[in-house]
Amino acid sequence: MAKSALLKSSIAKKYWMALTGLFLCLFLTGHLAGNLQLLIPDNASAFNQYALFMTTNPAVKVLSYLTYISIIFHAIDGIMLAIQNKKARPIAYAKNNPSGNSSFASRNMAVLGTVILIFIVTHMVTFWAKMHFDKNMPLQTLSVTDEASGMKQDFYITTGTGQDKFLPVNQVDGKNLVIEGNKIFIVKPIKVEFAQGYKDLYKITLDFFRDAKYGLIYTLLYVLAMLALGFHLWHGFASAFQSLGLNNPKFNAGIKIFGRAFSVLVPLLFAIIPLYIHFSK
């Protein structure tokens, strides 16, 4: 066959949409597992550790590049398909009743996808770019009160070495701090090594959704984007299997049910996080 057919033919474009779309579903699952750690009441350490892991781990690096490529390819291919499809019907029907034969989500994949794309770009500007490039990104701090003296001081948490994973950058009178759970103990003086600090993505996230002026709007826009994602997957998940030719009466019902559960559950859990953050302040 022509060398370009695996990119250009109508059916090949569908394979790519389906493969990238399903890969993005895997990405969503991983991303959700990470985000849910925002809800763990542990002074941000689980979430910030996760954020560091996500920006430094080599395996994650490979996956993240695959994800960037998938999103770009999926979006470009999807928009190209939508433009071609518009051209295939130059004159619209004067009276059309498409709800008689197809679902809302299935007819609006490109619009829903575009909403998701706008969301992804703004999302990356507010969180991803800060995490990767912002030199002035705050490091995770803890406010510690020494019960004996009543002295209050902020500490940076660092990765440290060995077992004492959380060592402060600042020393207080040559004493060292160890954190267990939410408690901070002052222990024998030892030399404090400087290590990479946890960038405080947790604080960035909380500040964003609790912003006095725009926090509510940001939260609602986030929820709206998740609604679009839900509709996109309501149709998209099972549709991807059909595109790949995986249509078998034995499995169709299962794929559809799983897809619909996925399309409700994943965006819902994503949306609960900013809602909780905003309304729990």
Added chain:
Amino acid sequence: MSAAKNINITLKIWRQKNADSKGNIETYKLDNVSTASSFLEMLDQLNEQLINERKEPVAFDHDCREGICGMCSLYINGRAHGPETGTTTCQLHMRKFNDGDTIFIEPWRSKAFPVVKDLVVDRSAFDRIQQAGGFVSVNTSGNTIDANSIPIPKDDADKAFMAAACIGCGACVASCKNGSAMLFVGAKVSQYALLPQGKVEATQRVQNMVRQMDEEGFGNCTNTGACEVECPKGISLENIARMNREYLKSSF
């Protein structure tokens, strides 16, 4: 079934002089339409009225008028072949409409199906897709083997037969929001791919038919499933998936 009665209706019909002219929707009042008549008979009645008024009758496609040839078309009130599912327009009856109804009648809308006149569209794009690969090459020089001498599993034979039920009407293209012909092509690819006689040329067939389909300017399937709902012959989306599998297999 209740006895036939007569109804009065308003028709909004796409009129277009020829392929090059710009068309528009015209409104006609038609009285005393028997609910026992078919939709096409209703249009015959309108045309009689128009001829009596010395006006140009409405051109529309039809042939067998018994739901087997695929010639009739029409986008009626926003649905291909009208509000019923599993029927062609010739099998649609006026008892599905009420006195005082306004009925929109438009041609199939697709770049690949240009309007010839009024409600008649040129569906030869389907013929060209068929010619690109919708056949099996058989030696007809006197030693043709009887097709039934090759054993075929019942399940495969049934599925091939169900795919072959496609009458090439184009309702799938007309109702698809993308103007995609994949249900038609999927059916035509499947009807051969499932049979041993068709397997020989399977690779070339699916490649050539899909290439021709793309060249004709049909859109891309997004699996909305509208075609399956509107297809008068109940062709299943399974056939599109089979075509996608065949295409993948033939690409390597």
